[in-house]
Structure formats: structure tokens, C-alpha cells
Amino acid sequence: VAAAGGGDAGIQSPAPGCCAFFVARKRRYCKMSVAAGRALCGEHAACSGTGAPVANERRRIVCPLDSKHTVYEDVLEKHLKKCNAREKSKPAYYVRDINCGENDDLPSKEQIVALSSLSAEEMSALISKVQVKSDGLDRAEAVLELRVLSHPALQQELTDPSNGKSALKHLQQQASIVGHLSTYGLLAHKSVTHECGAGRGKLSHWLWRALPGATRGVSFLLVERCSTRFKVDGKHQEGDVDFRRLLIDIQHLHLGKVPQLQDKGTSVVAIGKHLCGAATDLALRCLMETLPRHGTRAAAPGLAACGEEAPGQAPCETGTGPTLGIAITLCCHHRCSWPAYVGKEYFCSQGLGPKEFDLIQRMSSWATCGWRRPTDQVPDNGNEDATREERASRQGGVEWHAEEEMEAIDHAAPCQAEDQISYGRSRAEREQLGRLCKRVLDEGRVRYLREWGLTARLQRYVEAGTTVENVLLTA
Incomplete structure (x- = not known):
């Protein structure tokens, strides 16, 4: 951070007890508190008000493990032993890339092309394939049913006038997800609720609030790959509820080695709100393939791997398993990846492969990018x-x-110029094509869950005005 003189008109002097370092980029003085008898905070203690080192001051250097903070040079060795950025020992449930899928059939660099590089004839052929595949779905499933539900546990918050429009939209989504779980009877079982991409953990919080008193002994396992501010976990430190958070990327998570899930007979209910792109596939594979199972699964007819003529897959360890139910809202299909995608067998059975997947997942952004x-x-x-x-x-x-x-930025579709060629189609037509691409990708996920003996379906759980990513995958 550069420093400069702060004598310009309109710039306030440092507040009493605050750092006297002038931050040129922000055109104000640093607002950090200082120790008694000092003019500069710990971060700027090695500099004068103009950025020059101060004589006889302890020198601060950038931490070699994390450049976002500094440390006194003379205590560096001690700091490295306790720095939060240090490499920590991995827990037993960490198995590197266990849920990433196979990447031996990735498309070559020559096969990966921009949509803009396709001729009008090639684009029309690709669109026709998408339309044919979506038309080939069961008629009852081609148009997703709209089922907007709610739950009494959120009624007070939903009617609270102090909640702004943004907060209300999130509450409406959470209420509908909890309502669907209640409809399927998933609130009446003593189980471990596994929230994927938990963030602050609000969905688990409302699910706990919705539980009947007789099932307050359930456990909640919140999985998030990075630390999150303003978590609701603190509201559940006392009482009989077990709220546990795992700081791990779900691509490395082996659920069968999580202590909470090692007891035989433990049931798991998986939930997630807007699990982004490939994270949905990672979560489904984690649920279905890392928990202990019994029995065998025969390959489903017509779901042979790409390049194979017959579905001669060897049976794998399976059964209905401990997964009691799933409720995950889907989004960001443009962030899906072929190696992680769980619907490869279905995709290939439809005459589509890695090349088409790459184009279709990018075309899926047409459904939502017009909103941003x-x-x-x-x-x-x-x-x-x-x-x-x-x-x-x-x-x-x-x-x-x-x-x-902020949520739009986190889940933003690319909407780059090279992927926005209209080919004579209106914006409404491109949005419809984007929805069809999402539908085809999601059908692969549905077929994957059905292979494992679950009754999976897709439905719209809120109106598009609440969120354009309004599809809920339940099983």
C-alpha cells in the first residue's frame, strides 16, 4: 500500500487513537487502532507517514505463506508454526479428488471451439440435437411443474416488514425447499442432514427450526470449502442439536470416513441451495459413491459408456444405501465440467459426447445472462x-x-461476445434454448440417481421472479 501526504483539502486528519498512515489509494488515513505511545498500527509500523521505513522500528515483512498479512521479521519462525495459512494435517475423510470423476476422455484442444467459430449450419445442427433430446423426454417431465411451497417455521420471517426484498427472496426459496422436504416426509426421520456448499448455514438453520420436537436429536453436517463470515452455527452451540462444520472442498470429501456417518443405520438427507455447476455433480457422486453400501447394481440398459456398444458394466457396490433423500437447487450449468459430470452415460447414450457437452454447457448461459x-x-x-x-x-x-x-457475480454466466451470436434468433428464443440445454444436462443427473435406486425428479420450486435459477432436484 502506497502512502502519500494527506494535506489535500477535504481529507480529514487521523482520528484520535488511529493510525497516522495515509493510504493514497483510498485517499484517507488508515483507521486501525494503535498501541499506546505509537502513531502507526501494526501493519504500518515499519513505515513513516510517507511510506519510508522508520529507523529503529521492528521490521515487518509479508508472510511467506499468505501475502494478505504481514509479520515481524524477528518472530517469523514462531509465526509460521501457528499461521492459519500453514499446511495442516489432513483429516481421515480427506481423499484427494475422490469425487472428481474420470478425465481420460477429455476433448482435445482441437475439439474445444468457441460458439462463434461454428458456422450457421453447425449451430443449427447442434440446436436441433438439443431440441430433439429435450423433446424425447417423457412428456410429463418435459415441462417442469411449478410447486411453490412454504413451511410454518418461516412464516414469521416471511411476514416481517423489516426484511428487504432481497432477504425476502432468499427466505421464500428456503421456505419452499423446507416445504418440499416436509412433503416428502424427510423431517420425520432421525438422520444426519448434510448441507453441501453450506455458506452461512441458513438452510440448515431453518430446517432445524422446522423439525418436530420428537426429532430434535438429528445432526447437521455443514460442508463448505472456505471460511464464511456471519455463520448461524453459533445459534446452535447449546442444546441437543449437533451442528458440525467441515471446512473441505467437496471434491475431496469421503463421507464414509466422517465420524458422524460411520454408525450403521445412519440415514443421510442431503440439501443444498444453488450448488454451483460441477459442485452439484461432485455432491451427488460424494453421496452415492463414498457412503458404505450393500448389494449390487447392474448397468441400466442403454447407458453404456461412450464408445461402448453394449452396457456391459461390472456390478458395483451399492443398494439403496444410507441416502434417505436429496433436495438441491441447481444453477450455473455453464460451470459444469465433463470429468465431474455424473450423467455421462445418459449423455453418450443420446449420441452426444465431450465436444457437444462443452458447447451445450456454454449455451446454457443463454437462459440467464439476459438478467445480468x-x-x-x-x-x-x-x-x-x-x-x-x-x-x-x-x-x-x-x-x-x-x-x-453479489450473488449474481458469484453465479454469473459468462455472456461473452463470442458466445452471444444470435444466428437470426431473438433473445427470447436464445433464452428458451438455454433452458433446454439446462434441461438436458439435468436429465443426466436424474438418470444417474435413478440408477442408484432413488426416485428422482425435477421441478420449479419458486417463480422466476424470485430467482431465475429456480429448478429443484429431489430424490
Whole structure:
């Protein structure tokens, strides 16, 4: 961080007890507190107000394990032993890339092409394939049913006027997911609820609130790959509920080695809200292939691997297993990957392969990218509310809020120019094609779960006005 003089008009002097280091990039003084008798905070203690090193001060250096923080040079060795960025011993349930799938049939560099490089005839042929495959689905499943449910446990929050529009949309989604779990009778079993991509853990929190008193002995296993602020875990430190969080990427998670799941007879209910792209496939494989099972599974007819003429797969260890139920909302199909995708067998049985998968997953972004306009299309007049209204008017009246914008960034479709060639099709037609691509990709996931003996289905769990990613996978 560079420092400079802070004598410009309008720049306030350092507050009493705060650091006197001027941050040029932010055009203000550092706001960190300082020790008694010192003018600079720990981060800036080795610099003067102009950025020059201070004589006789303990020298601070960048931590070699994490460049985001600094440490006194004379205590570096001690710091490295306790630094949060140090490599820690892996738990027993960490098995590297166990859920990543096979990558021996990846498309070659020559096969990976941009949509813009396809001729009009090639694009039309690809679109025809997608339309034929989607039309080939069971008629009852071709158009996903809209089932917007709720649950009394969230009724008070849903009617609380202090909740803004953004918070209300999240509550409506959580209420519908809990409502579906209740409809399927998954709240009446003593089980371990496994939340994939848990984030703050709000979905598990509401599910716990919805449980009848007789089943308060259930456990919750929240899996997230990075630390999250404002977690709700603290609300469950006391009482008989067991809220446990695993800080691990789900691609490395072996559920069968998690202590909570090693007892025979333990049932698992898997939940997830907007599990992004390939994370859904990683979670499904983790559930179905790393938990202990009994019996055999014969290969389903017509689901041979790519390049094979007959479904002569060897039986694998399976059975209905401990997975009691699944409720995962899907999103970001443009972030799916062929190695992780669990629907390869179905995909290949339809005459599609890695090359088509790469194109279809990119075309899936057409379904949602129209909802996310680049911010530079709206002139910045210095008024946040006016700018927000302008964006809303240009997006069909959809009003944006800070939390929704952050979620949109996290789950943003690429919408790059090379993938937005219209080929004479309107925006509405491209959005419909994007939805068909999502539908084909999701059908592979449904078939995968059915192979394992689960009754899987897709449905819309909220209106598109609540979230455009409104498809729920249940099993």
C-alpha cells in the first residue's frame, strides 16, 4: 500500500487513537487502532507517514505463506508454526479428488471451439440435437411443474416488514425447499442432514427450526470449502442439536470416513441451495459413491459408456444405501465440467459426447445472462438509488439489491461476445434454448440417481421472479 501526504483539502486528519498512515489509494488515513505511545498500527509500523521505513522500528515483512498479512521479521519462525495459512494435517475423510470423476476422455484442444467459430449450419445442427433430446423426454417431465411451497417455521420471517426484498427472496426459496422436504416426509426421520456448499448455514438453520420436537436429536453436517463470515452455527452451540462444520472442498470429501456417518443405520438427507455447476455433480457422486453400501447394481440398459456398444458394466457396490433423500437447487450449468459430470452415460447414450457437452454447457448461459447486464451499460450519476432504478427499468422491472448483485457475480454466466451470436434468433428464443440445454444436462443427473435406486425428479420450486435459477432436484 502506497502512502502519500494527506494535506489535500477535504481529507480529514487521523482520528484520535488511529493510525497516522495515509493510504493514497483510498485517499484517507488508515483507521486501525494503535498501541499506546505509537502513531502507526501494526501493519504500518515499519513505515513513516510517507511510506519510508522508520529507523529503529521492528521490521515487518509479508508472510511467506499468505501475502494478505504481514509479520515481524524477528518472530517469523514462531509465526509460521501457528499461521492459519500453514499446511495442516489432513483429516481421515480427506481423499484427494475422490469425487472428481474420470478425465481420460477429455476433448482435445482441437475439439474445444468457441460458439462463434461454428458456422450457421453447425449451430443449427447442434440446436436441433438439443431440441430433439429435450423433446424425447417423457412428456410429463418435459415441462417442469411449478410447486411453490412454504413451511410454518418461516412464516414469521416471511411476514416481517423489516426484511428487504432481497432477504425476502432468499427466505421464500428456503421456505419452499423446507416445504418440499416436509412433503416428502424427510423431517420425520432421525438422520444426519448434510448441507453441501453450506455458506452461512441458513438452510440448515431453518430446517432445524422446522423439525418436530420428537426429532430434535438429528445432526447437521455443514460442508463448505472456505471460511464464511456471519455463520448461524453459533445459534446452535447449546442444546441437543449437533451442528458440525467441515471446512473441505467437496471434491475431496469421503463421507464414509466422517465420524458422524460411520454408525450403521445412519440415514443421510442431503440439501443444498444453488450448488454451483460441477459442485452439484461432485455432491451427488460424494453421496452415492463414498457412503458404505450393500448389494449390487447392474448397468441400466442403454447407458453404456461412450464408445461402448453394449452396457456391459461390472456390478458395483451399492443398494439403496444410507441416502434417505436429496433436495438441491441447481444453477450455473455453464460451470459444469465433463470429468465431474455424473450423467455421462445418459449423455453418450443420446449420441452426444465431450465436444457437444462443452458447447451445450456454454449455451446454457443463454437462459440467464439476459438478467445480468454489465454495470457499465448504466451511466453512473452518483446516485445509487437512481442508478438502481435505471437498471431495473432496463431489465424489465427487476430491481437489484446489493446482496443479489453479489450473488449474481458469484453465479454469473459468462455472456461473452463470442458466445452471444444470435444466428437470426431473438433473445427470447436464445433464452428458451438455454433452458433446454439446462434441461438436458439435468436429465443426466436424474438418470444417474435413478440408477442408484432413488426416485428422482425435477421441478420449479419458486417463480422466476424470485430467482431465475429456480429448478429443484429431489430424490
